[in-house]
Amino acid sequence: MFPPIPNPPVAPTSPGFSDKDLIRRSASSVPAPATRQTEVAKLIDVSKCIGCKACQAACIEWNDTHQAIGVNVGVYDNPADLTPEMFTLMRFSEWENPQTNNLEWLIRKDGCMHCEDPGCLKACPAPGAIVQYANGIVDFVHDNCIGCGYCVKGCPFDIPRISKVDHKAYKCTLCSDRVAVGQGPACQKACPTQAIVFGTKDEMKEWADFRIKDLKSRGFENAGLYDPPGVGGTHVMYVLHHADKPEIYANLPRNPTISPLVELWKGVGKYVGLGVMGLAAAAAVVHHLVAGANRVSPEDEANAEKLTEGRHS
Amino acid sequence: MNMELSRRAFLLTAGAGVAGTALGAFGFGDVEAAYAAAIRPFKLVNTTETRNTCTYCSVACGIILYSKGDLRKGETAEITYIEGDSDHPTNRGTLCPKGAALLSIVKSKTRLTYPMVRRPGSDRFERISWDEALDKIVRVLKDDRDKNFIALNEAGVTVNRWVTSGILAASATTNETAFATYKVMRSTGMLAFDNQARV
Amino acid sequence: MTSDDGDRPYDVQPGDDVHPGKPVTVDRYTVGARINHWITAVSLVLLALSGLSMFHPSLFFLTVLFGGGQWTRAIHPWIGVVLFFSFAGLFIRFWKANLWRSEDNTWLRRIRDVLAGDEEKLPELGKYNAGQKFVFWGMSALIIILIGSGIVVWDEYFYPFTSIEQKRIAILVHAAAAVVIICVWIVHVYAAIWVRGTIGAMTKGRVTGGWAWRHHRKWLRELVGKRVVGKTSAS
């Protein structure tokens, strides 16, 4: 068993990281030097998950969200999708394994992956609305959020949701308030089978190896860790029994990257754009200096008068 | 007395795999550090902890109630959060979706707060005082017992039973409540006396 | 209007008229046209400012003009709607006068003379020259692209109707189109400044005969020829 993290402190404790521990800040730069802290990670072992939704309940209770009561749409997934009030969600897939002809009920806890290279942060136009702490946590700063939804387009995992109430973006914070005092996120604390564990990223990889060995011994020869390099790795990782087919787990992207469109738009795009506009303006100025004003001459007026002579309106 | 157990917990007796997380180690540098703009101040600070047991299934997970105010000091206490007890051998701090939402059952909009009576044929509950309610109940019980108590059966054997009123004992109450209930009800000779063991 | 290009009625528009005198004055835009233009102009500027504030971090400060980021995000699309309808008005007014003519090709071929201001080397032009027509059609096309792509990324009302990938394309197109339309706008504004006497057309509604003679002689001749097409003049 992964040793439990001791119960939370109730005495005032100073946070383990703060604004001066930012390594990335949306639409702005971080005050150097941004020194790296020990990276944290949440490991979700799908092969141990029983889909009980304790993580969802714990998330709601800790973050004081108010998800509305929905309806049954013919599946166990409730709510049917992530919402501004539901930061994490069990997604259930019924998959018949072609090799064994056995049914496998694959249950994946969806939510923010806390990418090392966060697409949301890259896309965000509001300075400081999205930050990445030195321990890897990607967090939304709601005071700075303008609700444009660019983060939604920047995210390779379709995670952020915009609130219809306050028009701000919401997602899992990895319980930054808990991690700040040495706790794990609420979902991890609750998880009955320890399908969710939390610690430093190195520990999590070590633990994942331990789990993958067990899975391989049970015939899941493709068991593996999901820590996609396309986004520089993530601070939420999965152990999958079929790591060769991430898409069978409710469309987990095979090789997620920040969309090239977003890269183009938020990369060269914005510089080229400014450049082009600048050039146009400059060209005008230069032309005026060279060519000077294009003035109507007295002759022109005279010609006009001549043309209109004798005609009375 | 329940608070004295040290929090060393299971870190000493870690199971297989890695030997406990180094969480405490990362980040903690500057003691003066203020919470970052995005980080909520830790909401359990200055709450009172009370060890309790989850009310639902018989796994009986250990939980900690966090409250504003301390009953042990004779104050009124409002429970503000409930979380699993990491020191508990069975659940190790974990909770199921019911346990993880215990706070919302304690604070449920449909908690009962006052004695109510629904009069015969009426379509609503009306408030009633505890005294009135208890006297009504005892009156009905006694009248029925006096009327239908069986001291001797046909064969003349002393049987001292009462089978025209009954009780369904709780399943979520303590052993102590159970024993008080047993004494009070059995002493009346009541036989239609059951609990939820079956469902 | 069946006669051939040479002497067929030209693109004189309702309200265009010439008043002999010293100097000659020519009515170029009606009050309606001018109000319509300036609504469009103001919307376009506001759109550019709000858009730019969300386009590049260095311009985020512009959001203060709109009462902060939340307001900027909320207002931008609505201004877009205003622009769209306002410009539609202009389109209905001016599209006919902006139809392409043979002399426009000549004009384009002699673009060096245009830039040098040697009008005498250019053919006589109607109400608009090729440059203005280019601005007109450019704006028209770009505004359609912008309103279209804008609606796709207007999450508050249209989020469910497109995929995230479609939204990504839309927002890229939107940004690109915005850059282009701003450039077009720069050309438009600069031309109005460079060619002195032009701005009055959109403020007072009038230009001098000399201006008309110099830049849109064919149009002036027609006005003088009193062969008003399209009827109901402001006279």
Added chain:
Amino acid sequence: MTNSWTDIRNTDLVVIMGGNAAEAHPCGFKWVTEAKANRGAKLIVVDPRFNRSASVADFYAPIRQGTDIAFLLGLINYCMLNDKVQWDYVKTFTNASFLVKEGFTYRDGLFTGYDEQKRDYDRATWEYEIGPDGYAAVDETLQHPRSVWTLLKQHVAMYTPELVERICGTPRDKFLAVAQMVSECSSPTKTMTSMYALGWTQHSKGSQNIRTMAMLQLILGNIGVRGGGMNALRGHSNIQGLTDVGLLSNSLPGYMNLATDREPDLAAYMSTRGFRPLRPNQTSYWQNYRKFLVSFLKSMWGPAATAQNDFGFDWLPKLDVPNYDILRAFELMKQGKMTAYLCQGFNPLQAFPNKAKLVEGLSKLKLLVVMDPLETETARFWENHGIYNDVDTAAIQTEVIQLPTTCFAEDEGALVNSGRWLQWHWPGGTPPGEAQPDTWIMAQIHLRLKALYRTEGGAFPDPILNLHWPYKDPGLPTPEELTKEMNGYIVADVPDPADPAKKLLEAGKQVANFGQLRDDGSTACGCWIFAGSFTEAGNMMARRDNADPDDTGAYPNWSFSWPANRRILYNRASADINGKPWDPSRKLLEWDGQRWTGYDVPDIAPNAKPRDVGPFIMNAEGVGRLFARGMMRDGPFPVHYEPFESPVANVIAPKVRGNPVARVFADDFAQFADVASPEFPYAATSYRLTEHFHYWTKNNHVNAVLQPEFFVEISEELAKEKGVAKGGWVRVWSKRGSVFAKAVVTKRIKPMICDGKTIHIVGIPIHWGFVGAAKKGFPANVLTPFVGDANIETPEFKAFLVNLEASTGPASV
């Protein structure tokens, strides 16, 4: 549980059958995933549905609900035929070698002595042959034609893999795969644990379901060892405690039972409870019965309980029928024979079968009292909620009193978990409004009743007036006062026989253990199995030392485990006849030549020599029973009986309908669908979902979010056949009622072929009703049949018949 949640980590094979631990007990299920991760243990799930437990199982086998006995007898047969038996264990720790009386027979699904009129057996022949020495005769070779082993072999022989497939619908190869994995655990160094719950109890033969697995576990040598055992997951916290304290119509605390009309006095009552050992030297712990009973009576009536009045034996009621369980209570209500009914918590209108009958019963009461922290359907049964509760409010003359009680977070005391741990908890919050603890309510009722009897007199007031009520505040006994009573205390000094000058026991002190209890009235003890929970050393249930020497999972100093802080029952059986652990790596107890040492409190005397005393000390035989004698109403061996509502006839005994001795009230029989009824072609089963707890969490917004609306689960095949769309509405009806539900169409349920017939399964979760935060919906008990288990009357919720059609939903009605 014979073992504990934390002990499951020690197992090699987990068999989840008749339960769904991952769904209903997620935090306990953690120890299954731990055993898998750390010991390479395997998990087998046998269930009609591919459920949440199956989602992490190594092997899943489907089974038609209500056919578990056939499957399990098939496993026993497989083990016997393939020599997969832990012989040393079977020979020394079970009654395999015991000889059964002449005249005992079994034929066509019935044993000797059946009386069709009474629906009961004369169990006279279901006994051992008693030898000239007064002890049960045995044949160590097991070869005797009337040895239990021989009889069992004959009894199970018919349950071949082919027959199992025919009855259960489990494909032969899947059954054999399970049998192979299970039989491996006959090795002394491999253990299997059985995790079961209501999936086995809620049948008309629920007790025999469990017993069959217990027999298999004895044959494999898995009882009393670490990582083994029969582990009932149990339902509510604290239903284990309520049962321990005997809140059942026929029970006394600590698993003693009430006298019947045939036992007029204490002597007669005790005469059938002598429990003299059936083999030499056996403990037969129930020989102490009289001590426990007298001590209990002393705790009830204190000084008024004297030797002269049989310690108040006559102040306890006597039973004229086996029990007055809740099904009988509602039958009596329906017949208009009940005046007042008190519901202390709980929500019977949702929780017992045939809602229509329940409403009819409640409507005939004069008074219904509901004590609960939450709104319940029961308290509002008279309220019209349209199609969800279509009653004629004005016509219902029942007066209903609803009393607000405190909840777990606001009260103090002990709860018993599945592993028999008594864990103390403390209040953390102030109750809302005028909510009061149940102890206060009970005290108030007693004091008021006593006052009325004092002033008015009335029917036999003695037991009420004399009830021992020694509490500091009579109006509010404290949990500590009550629990000290249950632990037991010394009433009068007992001199030390060795030295009369010394006191063996000193009046006023708490007893240290039930060994100190006496039958002369000098001790009082409310619940003998709890003795030791609150001693002179303090509250043992409040102990919170989670140290666990050598990681055995015992946690000996965490709270208190009854009996005597024993963590694993029958732990003597963890070692062989010489006292050596079967599996040294899983040592629990070991005989060191002088005494038993190890990680647990031995259930036999610490110095009792290994060869002398058997481990099953509560049995007069001292061994485990493969042959149950007359202890079970429906047979000393289990037999496959179909549910009362079955899609196929019983292939081994076509004439037998359901369990032949299950009690069925006349009107209810009329409300059963016929066997293989074309009117009700589908085999339905009801169950819990992990997101909800019974009918409470409807009141919890968060749980309502996680599972908002009533649904049923059907296979893609049935959905196709019936034109049902995923998430669409269906109507489901039984002979007792009709419900509308959303359809969850799933691959996790597949049609089964039983006796050549395709059987479609309809899964029905139980959690919805007409009060609370969740969407209004129907409870499953609108559909379920009103019949219970033959031995303990647990309703048959797991197997019944329904019909189903696509629908436009309740709105269209």
